[in-house]
Amino acid sequence: MRALNATHDPALRSWVGSAQAPQADFPLQNLPFAVFRRARHDEAFRGGVAIGDQVLDLAGLARLPGWPDPVREALAAAAQPALNTLMGLPGARRSALRAALSGALREGSALESSLRPHLIPQDAVEFTVPAVIGDFTDFYASIHHATAVGRMFRPEQPLLPNYRWVPIAYHGRASSVRVSGVDFARPRGQILPRGASVPVLAPSQRLDFEMEVGVYVGPGNAAGTTVPLEAAEEHVFGLCLLNDWSARDIQAWEYQPLGPFLAKSFATTVSPWVVTLEALAPYRAPLARPPGDAPPLAYLDGAANREGGAIDLTLEAWLETAAQRAAAAAPVRLTRSSFAHAWWSIAQMLTHHTVNGCDLRPGDLLGSGTQSGPQPQEAGSLLELTAGGRQPLTLPGGQTRSFLEDGDRVILTGWCEREGYARIGFGSAAATVLPAPPA
Ligand code: CA
Numbered sequence: 001m002r003a004l005n006a007t008h009d010p011a012l013r014s015w016v017g018s019a020q021a022p023q024a025d026f027p028l029q030n031l032p033f034a035v036f037r038r039a040r041h042d043e044a045f046r047g048g049v050a051i052g053d054q055v056l057d058l059a060g061l062a063r064l065p066g067w068p069d070p071v072r073e074a075l076a077a078a079a080q081p082a083l084n085t086l087m088g089l090p091g092a093r094r095s096a097l098r099a100a101l102s103g104a105l106r107e108g109s110a111l112e113s114s115l116r117p118h119l120i121p122q123d124a125v126e127f128t129v130p131a132v133i134g135d136f137t138d139f140y141a142s143i144h145h146a147t148a149v150g151r152m153f154r155p156e157q158p159l160l161p162n163y164r165w166v167p168i169a170y171h172g173r174a175s176s177v178r179v180s181g182v183d184f185a186r187p188r189g190q191i192l193p194r195g196a197s198v199p200v201l202a203p204s205q206r207l208d209f210e211m212e213v214g215v216y217v218g219p220g221n222a223a224g225t226t227v228p229l230e231a232a233e234e235h236v237f238g239l240c241l242l243n244d245w246s247a248r249d250i251q252a253w254e255y256q257p258l259g260p261f262l263a264k265s266f267a268t269t270v271s272p273w274v275v276t277l278e279a280l281a282p283y284r285a286p287l288a289r290p291p292g293d294a295p296p297l298a299y300l301d302g303a304a305n306r307e308g309g310a311i312d313l314t315l316e317a318w319l320e321t322a323a324q325r326a327a328a329a330a331p332v333r334l335t336r337s338s339f340a341h342a343w344w345s346i347a348q349m350l351t352h353h354t355v356n357g358c359d360l361r362p363g364d365l366l367g368s369g370t371q372s373g374p375q376p377q378e379a380g381s382l383l384e385l386t387a388g389g390r391q392p393l394t395l396p397g398g399q400t401r402s403f404l405e406d407g408d409r410v411i412l413t414g415w416c417e418r419e420g421y422a423r424i425g426f427g428s429a430a431a432t433v434l435p436a437p438p439a
Contacts, residue, residue, distance in 0.1 A: 002233070002281050002308060007031070007102040010422045014105045015112050016119065018052030025415065025425025026050035031101055032238070032273040032426070033083060036125040045128050047078035047086065050273055050427070051105050053122050060118035070096040082132045083274070087218050087237040088362030091278075094218070094237070098278055127272035129179045130240075131216060131363030136172040136268065137353060138212075138244060138367035143343035145372035148384045165296065167344045167352045169369075172244075173265035177365060180429045184267040186406060186436040189250035203436035204247035204263075206389060207404040211317045211380035211412055213339050213368040214242035214270050215346055223359040229302045232347035233277060235360065239313070239346075241271035241412040241429040242367050248383055248403070270365075271412070271429040279424060283416035284308035285340045299355060300348045309345030313426075314338050315371055315414045317380065321399060322407025331411060332395055337373035337380060339414075406435045 007029065013020055014028040026032065028051065036048045036055055046059035059079035061067075067075060074097035077086035086094070104111040140146055143163065150158035162168070178184070186207060190199040218237035221227050227235055244264060251263030287309040295301050315338065320331035344352075349366055370380040379385045382403055386392055389402035404410070411430040417423040 002284055004281055005099070007098055007278070008282050008421065010420065012102070013107045014051055015107050015109065016052045016054055016105060018054065021052065023423065024052060025427055026052055027422050027424065028102060028105055029422035030275060030279050030424035031098055032275040032279065033078065033086070033130065034127055034272040034274065035081060035083060035130045036127050036272070038120060039124055039126045045081040047080065047083055048120075048125075049101055050122065051119075054119040055122055055125055056101070056105070056115065057118040057120060061115070064114055067100065068096075071100040082363070083130050084132055084363035087131060087216055088220065090219065091234050094276065095278060098276065127179050127181070129177055129270060130272065130274055131365075133174040133177055133363055133365045134361045136174040136177055136365045136367065137169050138172045138264070138369060139344065139349050140168040140369040141342040141344040141349060142369055142372050142380070144341060144374050144378070145370040145380060145384070148372060148379060152388050164294070167349050169349070169353070170259045172268070172367065174365065176265055177268045177270055178431070179272050180269055180431065182269070183432040183434050184245070185434045187247050187250065187262070187266040188436055188439070189247060189262050190253055191249045192253045199253055204249055205403065206248035207433060208246045208248050208382045209317060209404065209410045210244040210246055210370040211315050211335065211337070212242040212244050212370060213313065213315070213414075214240040215349075215366040215368070216240070216274055217350070217360045217362060217364040217366065220361040220364075221354050221359055224357040225354065226357065227351055227354045229300060229305055229347055229351045232350040235350055236277050236346060237362070238274040238276040239280065239311070239426075240274050241315070241414050241426050243269040243410060243412050243429055243431070244367055244370070245269070246381070267431070268367075269429050269431045271427050273427045275424065275426055280311055280313070280416060282421040283312045283418055285310040285312045287345055288341055288343070296348070300352060305345055305347050309347055310340045310342060311346075311416070312338055312340040312418065313414055313416050315380070315412065318411040318413070319395070319401070320409040320411065321395065321405070323397065323399060325407075325409070327397070329397065331409070334382075334385060334393070335377065335379055337371055337378040339368065339371055341373045341378075342368060342371065404433050406433055408433050
């Protein structure tokens with residue numbers, strides 16, 4: 001999945017003209033998958049692939065004759081209302097589909113006239129979550145986030161001693177993972193007021209976003225087996241943007257001793273597009289570990305992981321308040337960082353998840369945890385950006401924010417670029433905070 005091939009050639013051009021637009025998220029080198037249907041149409045959801053500002057309808061393509069067997073099998077899987085079957089196909093099958101789509105969408109392709117009727121403008125479709133997510137596991141892979149948050153609670157020991165050895169995670173909630181554009185109500189929960197000894201049931205006043213990367217599992221592993229590190233990426237389908245909304249006041253009261261529960265389970269927002277690991281091959285980076293740092297245990301260590309386990313994926317979070325929206329003012333950027341700063345790689349997270357024999361299934365979702373960079377302005381949450389709410393941000397126009405207010409819309413974006421390769425983007429993951437429902 002890390003090998004470069006003809007689909008990564010930066011010189012490739014598509015007969016879909018918008019794929020060549022400057023700063024386009026979806027040039028021919030990207031080809032991410034989503035599940036969509038035409039908006040305001042009573043029709044089935046099915047898989048699609050992005051090219052420029054269009055969606056290529058893979059259910060339509062599956063009905064065309066003439067595909068070689070491996071491609072026909074992959075197209076049949078991609079035509080389903082959820083991509084679990086496609087995700088579970090062996091890497092060679094998924095790769096064959098990517099190569100066929102790349103060839104068919106290339107300038108000069110003989111298939112142009114038969115594919116054209118299956119293009120739909122992206123602004124005329126609606127999306128849904130691209131897989132039936134069996135389980136959602138949220139990791140904590142940014143050492144900068146773990147240290148910054150730890151410093152607020154334990155100034156004398158910001159980073160707990162297990163962090164450098166064990167990829168920390170908790171089992172999240174799959175039912176409340178929503179696709180970008182689905183808004184949600186401010187959660188209500190138990191909160192301990194400052195100085196009080198008895199909690200109250202109230203809407204969260206410290207609602208936050210978490211800028212994360214989501215990872216969809218590809219082929220699963222049998223119960224009782226462990227995926228070795230060097231094979232872990234064969235079990236990854238692709239990546240998305242993920243906002244793991246968090247209620248910090250509910251979290252502070254409930255998290256000991258078993259970890260987060262209702263502070264996290266009310267909503268998680270994912271981008272509709274899933275960028276395959278194969279598309280990300282040009283943007284791999286060494287795992288960021290300081291020289292001389294003790295290596296992890298052997299099952300989490302390997303040369304390929306050290307040299308290219310990370311992905312240089314730039315991440316940004318933007319805020320659009322209700323007042324900004326009413327004034328037609330542009331959203332304001334809250335932060336920018338890179339997934340390349342993560343302490344644990346995707347392969348290490350996946351291998352560790354299975355070290356006890358736990359079975360992962362196609363379409364399971366792993367969260368990377370909040371991705372904060374080494375600099376304070378690279379923090380991936382308001383908790384960090386406002387020093388626990390003590391240093392509110394001032395927005396253009398004079399509004400301030402410690403945490404999110406009703407009507408606030410948070411928009412995550414992400415892209416990869418490297419000299420000598422195409423720039424590919426992830427689209428966006430956005431949702432708006434609605435008022436808490438009446439008690
Ligand atoms: Ca999280």
